[in-house]
Amino acid sequence: MKKILTMLLTLTAMSGMNTSFAESVPWAVVVANTRGADTLTYDHLSTECAWQGLALPDDVLTALGDPRQIVVKVGDLPENVKVSVRPGRTDGVVGLKITRTDKSQAVRQMGRIILTNPATGYSYTVQAMVVGMEVAAN
Template sequence: MKKRLCVLLTLTALNGMNPGLAATMPLATVVANSSTGDVLVYDGLYTESAWQGVALPPEVMMALGDPRKMGLTAGDLPSNVTVSVRPSHAAGVVGLKVSRKDKTQAVHQMGTLTLSNPATGYSYAVQALVIGQERSAK
């Protein structure tokens, strides 16, 4: 009886953990931020770039509103890396600028990008790999 109760409690605890595991953050679709209409998908966001962005579902773009007024918070990245919103040339894409203060430090890390609409409080978070090669100091 004791053994069955222990197994039952363990299964109940694991079952309670499943909803948290199922609610994982979506992986960003990183694309070229061009006006050509061709969607070029990349493995990650490259530092020292202002030609990439993240493609978002239409309902998310509508809820986020005007990209010029959108807020962006980047997390889980080195303090050396900054990410900001920039104008996009493609529909359904939020343009991004990714840069580093110190280019001698390589970056290859999954970061969290949280886009928000300050007027409504709506926010949407995605994960994206941020990549930057080490460059020698001049």
């Protein structure tokens, strides 16, 4: 009984740590990356699209510097999900292109997106839901 109680307390503490980490990473503001005047916001990033981006605070954009220098990495997503930076078409937006190497695998998962300027070492991390529907192989 003592072993079970100890295990349950350990698991409870570990789940609390994961929650606090998730809460410490800000949610991404996902917007359409278009030249239009309308700023459409979304509750997720869609795979196989290149028309979405992240609206970032001015101080973050300044610290990241030249968008052509930004390197993007992802965490907590399947290995077949790839994210790359595209030119921003809207002021204050870093454009993203999200693809999957295997479209037959659906994805609906919270992930971390880490934007870094390797020249300055500045890095900014957000979390966002990434969604891609299963596509049947032909």
